[in-house]
Amino acid sequence: MKSSTSPALPDPRKLRRRLLAWYEARARDLPWRTSGDPWAVLLSEILLQQTTVAAATPYYERLLARWPDAAALAAAPLDELLAEWAGLGYYRRARLLHRTANVVAERGGELPRAHAELLALPGIGPYTAAAVASIAHGEAVAAVDGNVERVVARLIGLRDDVRRQPGKRRLAQAAQALLAPRRPGDWNQAVMELGATLCKPRSPDCPACPLRVDCVAHARGDVEAYPVLPARTPPTPVTLVAAVIVRRGRVLLRLRENAPNAGFLELPGATLPEEQLTPDGAPLDGPAALVAALHDAHALKLEVREALPLHKHAITRWRLRVHPFRATLSSGAARAPLRWWSASDSSPPLTTASRRILASAQPELLQLS
DNA sequence: AATCCGGGGAC
DNA sequence: GTCCCAGGATT
Numbered sequence: 001m002k003s004s005t006s007p008a009l010p011d012p013r014k015l016r017r018r019l020l021a022w023y024e025a026r027a028r029d030l031p032w033r034t035s036g037d038p039w040a041v042l043l044s045e046i047l048l049q050q051t052t053v054a055a056a057t058p059y060y061e062r063l064l065a066r067w068p069d070a071a072a073l074a075a076a077p078l079d080e081l082l083a084e085w086a087g088l089g090y091y092r093r094a095r096l097l098h099r100t101a102n103v104v105a106e107r108g109g110e111l112p113r114a115h116a117e118l119l120a121l122p123g124i125g126p127y128t129a130a131a132v133a134s135i136a137h138g139e140a141v142a143a144v145d146g147n148v149e150r151v152v153a154r155l156i157g158l159r160d161d162v163r164r165q166p167g168k169r170r171l172a173q174a175a176q177a178l179l180a181p182r183r184p185g186d187w188n189q190a191v192m193e194l195g196a197t198l199c200k201p202r203s204p205d206c207p208a209c210p211l212r213v214d215c216v217a218h219a220r221g222d223v224e225a226y227p228v229l230p231a232r233t234p235p236t237p238v239t240l241v242a243a244v245i246v247r248r249g250r251v252l253l254r255l256r257e258n259a260p261n262a263g264f265l266e267l268p269g270a271t272l273p274e275e276q277l278t279p280d281g282a283p284l285d286g287p288a289a290l291v292a293a294l295h296d297a298h299a300l301k302l303e304v305r306e307a308l309p310l311h312k313h314a315i316t317r318w319r320l321r322v323h324p325f326r327a328t329l330s331s332g333a334a335r336a337p338l339r340w341w342s343a344s345d346s347s348p349p350l351t352t353a354s355r356r357i358l359a360s361a362q363p364e365l366l367q368l369s
Numbered sequence: 370a371a372t373c374c375g376g377g378g379a380c
Numbered sequence: 381g382t383c384c385c386a387g388g389a390t391t
Contacts, residue, residue, distance in 0.1 A: 049387045052378065089376040092389075125388045146386050164370080201385065202379080232384075233372085260375045315375040316386095351375070 015214050016180040016187065022210035023190035028053070028197070031060060033189070038111045038136040039069050045131045046097050046123060050090055053196070059088055073098065074105035079347045082263060086349030089315070091261065096123025113137045135185035142175040143188040147195025152178065153227035154199060157216030162227040171227075237319045239281050241290045242269030242354070243327045244308060244361055247340070251358065252329070254298075255337040255348070265341060266354040267324065268294055286323045300332035308361050313353040324357050 027033070030053060032044035043064055047056040063084055067073040073081065078098050085094040099122040104111055111132070112118050118129035130143035142148070149162050152175050160167025180187035198205045204223055206212050217223045244267060245252040253265040270293030276284050283289055287304035294300040308324040334340050341350075350358070 046387095050374090050376080051386085055377070087376095090374055090387085092374060093387085096388080123388070127387060149386095200379090202383090229385090238375095256375095260373085264375090266375095313375075314377080316373070318375065320375070353375070 012178050015178070015211060018210040019190050019194065020180060020183065020186060023186060023193055026197070027189070027193055031057065036136065038113075038132060040064055041136045042100075042111060042124075042128070042132050043097075045128045046093050047088070049093060049128065051088065055088065059085070067101075069109065070101045070104035070111065071109045073101035079263070083347040083349045086264075087352055087355070089352070091264075093123060100124065111136075113139075115139055115141045131188060134188050138185060140179060140181045140184045142172070142179045142184075143192070144172060144175050145192060147192040147199075148175055148188075150201065150227050151191050151195045151199045151211075154204075154217035154223055155211060155215050157220060158226060159228060161230055163230050167228065233317055235314070235317045235319045237281050237321065239272045239277055239283060240269055240320060240322045241272060241283060241286045241293070242267040242322050242324045242357065243290055243294060243302060243304075244324050244357070245302070245327050245329055247329065250340040250342045252334055252338060253341040253350070253354070255339065256351070257337055261351050263348055264351045265339075265348055266351045267357060268298065268300075268338065269322070269324075270294075270297070281321065283323055287325060290325055290327070298332065298335070298338055300338075301330045302327045303330050308357070311353060311357045311360070313356075320353065322353055322357065324361070326361070 030044075032040055035041065044056070044060055047060050047063075063081075066084065067076060067081075076098075078095065081094050081098050082091060085091060103121060112121070113133065113136075115129045115133040118124050118132055119126065124132075127143055127145045130141045131145075133139035133141055134143060144152075149171060152158070152171055153162055155178075156170075156174050158167060158171060158174075160170060162168060162171050175191075178187075178191075194209070194211070198209050202224060206215075206218055206223060209215070209218075212218055215223070217226050243252070252268060254268040256262050256264050256266055270289060272283055272289055276289055278284060286307065290304055291302050294302055305326040305328065308326060311322040311324060313320040313322060349355075
């Protein structure tokens with residue numbers, strides 16, 4: 001019996017036994033691994049998209065405690081979910097999960113079991129569908145996330161760019177051929193665990209790796225050369241000014257109405273055009289820009305006081321530099337999308353950048369309130 | 370195929 | 381500080 005795998009792929013049976021044995025001995029004790037409930041598995045996988053275990057874990061605990069199943073989440077307003085999600089980023093995940101909860105609730109509260117049907121739900125792509133189908137239902141389908149991509153590319157010494165055809169196809173075929181057909185959930189988690197703990201992007205711990213003897217990249221001595229990824233687009237610097245206006249213990253905030261972060265509250269301010277920046281990206285005249293922006297956008301008249309510490313915020317390919325200024329209002333009203341906000345208001349949530357700026361300015365705020 | 374999501378961890 | 385990692389949707 002000859003398997004129709006890539007020529008570079010070793011006989012997978014011993015390899016599977018070694019990795020599964022390693023996984024049983026070394027797997028981290030993660031909260032979603034004890035559940036087995038498909039909804040909990042789905043929630044964990046959505047949270048883990050683009051997010052590390054350490055960042056996702058507290059959110060998983062809170063969200064599952066508050067909304068233990070699809071029907072419970074479907075019954076909750078989206079704003080409440082977004083408020084719980086605040087700080088984790090990639091808020092589209094939350095909106096799509098809410099839509100999926102509604103779809104599932106309408107079909108009786110039970111998630112579809114098959115990979116192909118999970119794939120049709122909002123926010124569930126090939127990776128998440130495969131993870132849920134294999135972990136919760138034992139379907140023999142390989143889940144390919146960034147960890148798996150790295151482990152498999154190294155194992156087979158894949159020199160193609162794994163994000164483009166045909167490298168992507170070769171990698172998917174190898175991942176599927178390696179999959180332990182009778183323990184697909186454990187297998188998928190084992191590969192991801194290996195990628196997360198030993199087979200890391202930099203400084204992988206090859207001496208401790210149960211697959212070292214099978215690994216083409218290790219044999220070639222160039223493990224860190226895999227996976228081959230496309231060149232990154234360089235980050236774009238953006239300079240903003242923002243006003244911290246406090247009155248009677250409340251802060252003037254603005255509801256963002258356009259993406260990104262639509263539906264979140266932020267400190268009112270503006271992005272500065274290049275003409276208003278020095279060659280190294282600092283505002284030529286931050287206070288003047290702030291006064292002009294809030295006058296034009298909201299008919300506010302400001303008196304700008306002192307500058308507060310520069311806040312740097314890196315998100316995807318943007319490098320934001322927010323220059324906050326304490327200011328007072330000499331005329332104008334907080335009409336929508338502006339509103340007076342107090343720290344006890346949790347919904348809608350603040351953008352992460354605004355929340356951090358306010359947190360670091362807290363001593364000044366208290367003096368003024 | 371390319372771009373976007375207003376993040377964050379490792380070093 | 382710098383580097384660099386990453387699922388799904390959209391067009």
